[in-house]
Amino acid sequence: MSGKEFFVGRYEKLGWKYEHSEPKQAIRINVMNTKKADIIKRLEALGIELEKIPFLENGYWIYHSKFSVGATSEYLLGLYSIQETAAQIPATLFTDLKDKIVLDACAAPGGKTVQLADLMQNTGAIIALDVKRQRLTALSNQLERCRVKNTIVYHMDARQASRLKIKFDRILLDAPCSGNFATDKEWFSKRTIKDVERNAKLQREMLTEATKVLKDDGEIVYSTCSLEPEENELNINWAMKNLNLQVEKINCYGEKAPTNIFGKQLDSSIENCRRIWPGQTQGFFVCKLKKRVDTL
Amino acid sequence: MKPIKDFVRQFGGSISLEESLIVRKENRYFLINEKLKKLITKDFFYVGIYLGKTRKGKFFPSFNLLSMIAEKEANKINVDKKTAWLFICGRDIFKQGIIKVMGSKRKGNYTLILNQHRECLGFGRILHNLDEERGGAAVKNISDVGDFLRREK
Numbered sequence: 537m538s539g540k541e542f543f544v545g546r547y548e549k550l551g552w553k554y555e556h557s558e559p560k561q562a563i564r565i566n567v568m569n570t571k572k573a574d575i576i577k578r579l580e581a582l583g584i585e586l587e588k589i590p591f592l593e594n595g596y597w598i599y600h601s602k603f604s605v606g607a608t609s610e611y612l613l614g615l616y617s618i619q620e621t622a623a624q625i626p627a628t629l630f631t632d633l634k635d636k637i638v639l640d641a642c643a644a645p646g647g648k649t650v651q652l653a654d655l656m657q658n659t660g661a662i663i664a665l666d667v668k669r670q671r672l673t674a675l676s677n678q679l680e681r682c683r684v685k686n687t688i689v690y691h692m693d694a695r696q697a698s699r700l701k702i703k704f705d706r707i708l709l710d711a712p713c714s715g716n717f718a719t720d721k722e723w724f725s726k727r728t729i730k731d732v733e734r735n736a737k738l739q740r741e742m743l744t745e746a747t748k749v750l751k752d753d754g755e756i757v758y759s760t761c762s763l764e765p766e767e768n769e770l771n772i773n774w775a776m777k778n779l780n781l782q783v784e785k786i787n788c789y790g791e792k793a794p795t796n797i798f799g800k801q802l803d804s805s806i807e808n809c810r811r812i813w814p815g816q817t818q819g820f821f822v823c824k825l826k827k828r829v830d831t832l
Numbered sequence: 833m834k835p836i837k838d839f840v841r842q843f844g845g846s847i848s849l850e851e852s853l854i855v856r857k858e859n860r861y862f863l864i865n866e867k868l869k870k871l872i873t874k875d876f877f878y879v880g881i882y883l884g885k886t887r888k889g890k891f892f893p894s895f896n897l898l899s900m901i902a903e904k905e906a907n908k909i910n911v912d913k914k915t916a917w918l919f920i921c922g923r924d925i926f927k928q929g930i931i932k933v934m935g936s937k938r939k940g941n942y943t944l945i946l947n948q949h950r951e952c953l954g955f956g957r958i959l960h961n962l963d964e965e966r967g968g969a970a971v972k973n974i975s976d977v978g979d980f981l982r983r984e985k
Contacts, residue, residue, distance in 0.1 A: 594931065612980050613953075680896060681977075681980050683896060687878070688871060689878035702871060
């Protein structure tokens with residue numbers, strides 16, 4: 537069970553007709569390091585034309601640029617980050633991040649870690665984990681470039697987060713996933729349903745550990761850049777039943793997630809999750825979870 | 833702590849760093865705050881503000897440390913837009929590109945390189961007294977923020 541026809545057929549059953557997409561390049565201004573108006577002026581003076589992303593406070597699309605936006609002195613000084621549009625959404629969904637203790641469970645290469653630090657105004661603490669040691673260097677470089685001050689990085693599998701003996705106010709679980717065709721031209725030829733199921737299992741293990749280390753009044757934001765429901769709606773439905781989590785309402789770009797997946801009826805609150813089909817952005821899924829009040 | 837203090841002194845400046853908030857991981861130094869201090873365990877990979885590392889007895893500063901030095905009184909040179917760009921591409925600095933010199937102009941001294949927005953781009957060594965009329969490179973590039981790109985290769 538693989539191939540373009542197989543996967544596109546699944547998307548159609550979920551209500552989306554396949555279309556080729558090329559997401560626009562996006563940047564996010566690090567407002568802890570610069571004023572928005574100043575950096576926009578500087579980039580425009582360099583001949584970089586920006587277009588405000590309507591649903592993101594600090595996000596801009598690169599409308600036109602003669603050269604790489606990853607090679608300006610403004611980028612090297614950490615005044616902005618290059619971050620895909622949909623990937624800018626999860627960190628913005630937390631309430632009240634200032635002074636909180638935050639877990640970024642799968643942090644490398646660090647785009648969202650920097651964004652969390654920016655939203656926290658470098659207060660509180662971020663514990664950033666990644667299981668792949670070689671990716672920690674990329675993460676550290678991002679933190680240094682963007683002058684992040686509030687983060688501790690560990691070489692650790694998110695499924696072992698309880699070893700840290702910390703209870704977290706906020707947890708970002710941007711889980712490793714199967715990805716999607718919008719950012720990988722070879723996607724259809726290399727992915728099978730087995731990969732999807734393997735990733736879905738790993739994600740459930742991560743959700744289980746995240747729930748263990750979450751404070752009773754804490755929040756988990758779960759996201760993937762997969763379009764496969766096993767990694768998204770079905771996993772969240774499983775987490776509601778098995779981890780006593782509830783899905784919170786969120787207000788962000790994207791469609792309400794379907795509650796009927798290939799004939800299987802899910803909890804109605806799954807519609808509070810957001811599914812983003814490829815178009816202006818890559819494919820994405822995001823939701824916010826809390827511990828169910830009646831289980832506390 | 834000593835390698836950091838010695839390094840900062842070479843710019844004719846000083847910064848106050850609380851010794852109890854500096855942590856070392858192998859050859860790398862980091863500045864933390866009280867909140868991170870309470871949470872950190874010894875097996876961390878990176879924490880707080882990276883200050884730099886030592887290798888073969890020599891100290892290699894981070895760009896965060898250079899910016900901290902630049903906020904205080906120290907040897908600094910403001911350069912024009914084109915020179916700033918060439919500097920982050922790894923080039924040395926010629927006298928025509930220098931807008932303003934603060935602190936030492938003496939040959940052999942270290943100086944920070946700042947752009948028109950007073951942002952620190954790196955540092956270099958003065959190659960000849962900056963009040964002398966001479967051709968050629970005036971400041972040798974030792975380290976610049978273009979290093980973030982070069983590290984990725």
